[in-house]
Amino acid sequence: MKFCPKCEVRLKQDSSNSFICPKCSYSEKGGKDRKQVKGESSSIIDVLDENEKTETLPVIKMDCEKCGHTEAVWWMLQTRSADEPTTQFYRCIKCNYTWRNYA
Secondary structure, eight states, rough: OOOOTTTOOOOOEOOEEEETTTTTOOEEEOOOOOOOOOOOOSSSSSSSSSSSSGGGGEEEOOOOOOOOOOOEHHHHHHHOTTTOOEEEEEEETTTOOEEEEEO
């Protein structure tokens, strides 16, 4: 990301790989090096590491959907965009079954 040295606005890159300021029309030639990041995408996201101790998480009275136990630990995680509410996760203390609630 580059910024204009005159007015400090973010420069936009055009099709010829030049950088142009949309405010004052300052321009500079872009380099030939372009970096493309390639990585493996995983649809499985670890919410809690298996080695993480659940004793530090808050306990709530909640019926487990799998075994019927009445206590679970819970935590919140932002799984969607920032303008959406957080997702609450629950994990049964007895059987370690994990489920979520979209608040």
